[in-house]
Amino acid sequence: MKTRTTCAIMLALSLSATPVVGQSFYVGGGIGSSFFSSEIGEAVDRLTKISENATAWKLFGGFSPARFIGIEGGYRHFGTVSANIGSVGFESSTKGWDVEALGRLQIAIIDLFGKAGLMFWNTDSTLGSTTVGDSSGTDFFWGLGGGLRLGPVGVRVEWESVEASTPDNLSMVSVSGTLGF
Numbered sequence: 001m002k003t004r005t006t007c008a009i010m011l012a013l014s015l016s017a018t019p020v021v022g023q024s025f026y027v028g029g030g031i032g033s034s035f036f037s038s039e040i041g042e043a044v045d046r047l048t049k050i051s052e053n054a055t056a057w058k059l060f061g062g063f064s065p066a067r068f069i070g071i072e073g074g075y076r077h078f079g080t081v082s083a084n085i086g087s088v089g090f091e092s093s094t095k096g097w098d099v100e101a102l103g104r105l106q107i108a109i110i111d112l113f114g115k116a117g118l119m120f121w122n123t124d125s126t127l128g129s130t131t132v133g134d135s136s137g138t139d140f141f142w143g144l145g146g147g148l149r150l151g152p153v154g155v156r157v158e159w160e161s162v163e164a165s166t167p168d169n170l171s172m173v174s175v176s177g178t179l180g181f
Contacts, residue, residue, distance in 0.1 A: 026154075027061045030176025034078035036092065038167035050090065054079025056172050062102070070102035072115065078170060088128045094170060096121030098141050098162075111147040111156070116140070119162045139163045147178070154178040 034056035037049070060074025077095040084090070100117025119141035125133035145158025156178065161171035 024064050024180075025061070026064075026178050026180040027059075028154075028156075028176045028178035029057070029059045030156075030158075030174040031055070031057045032172055032174030034081075034094075034170065034172045036078065036081045036094070036167050037169040038092070048085050050081070050083045050085075050092075052081035052083055054081045056174065058172075058174060058176070060176075064102075064104070067106060068104055070104060070113075071099070072102055072117075073097070073099040076172070078172060085127065090125070090127050090132075092123060092125040092133075092167065094121055094123040094164070094167065096162075100141060100143075109149050111149060111154075113146070113158075114142070114144050115160075116142045119164070121162060121164055123164070123167065135165070137165060139165070149178075149180075152180040154180070 032055075034054050035051075036054065037051040056077060056079045058074055058076035060072055060076075062070050062072035064070040075095070075097050078093075080091055080093040082089065082091050096119050098117060098119040100115040102113050102115045104111055104113045117140075118138055120136075120138050122136040123133065125131070140163040141160065143158050143160030145156050147154050147156030154177070156176050157174070158176070159171065159173050161169075164170050
């Protein structure tokens with residue numbers, strides 16, 4: 001029993017002390033669900049609140065110059081949300097580029113992280129066959145997550161949100177795979 005416990009402790013310590021040299025750069029991709037809410041008013045002559053979900057995806061890459069910090073950036077598509085306003089169909093699609101700083105806590109093969117940065121986004125909205133909005137901007141972007149690393153391969157779950165003006169609320173929950181090199 002003592003031998004197993006000692007071996008387990010030694011394995012955990014060796015994994016947590018393993019340097020990340022050679023795996024400072026990483027790439028990844030993920031899929032998840034976006035959460036969209038906005039108020040539509042001008043185009044329909046009445047205030048209508050829309051709150052929908054869509055399938056979202058992202059591609060990203062990053063660099064970890066030190067154990068506790070990193071830089072990450074990528075492209076994401078929050079999906080296309082659809083809703084009916086009266087008898088007319090509404091669709092909105094948001095996508096964009098992001099760049100952020102990461103703060104990380106590594107415990108053996110587990111990573112916990114938070115991120116904050118900027119997102120350069122664009123939203124296209126249509127009501128029926130009429131374009132009702134084509135807005136873009138640069139806004140605050142942040143997120144929280146956790147992951148599991150097994151050598152250069154990893155998987156992570158995260159929640160991210162952008163403080164965009166249109167839509168009023170836009171966030172994403174995703175599961176991603178990563179590859180370090």
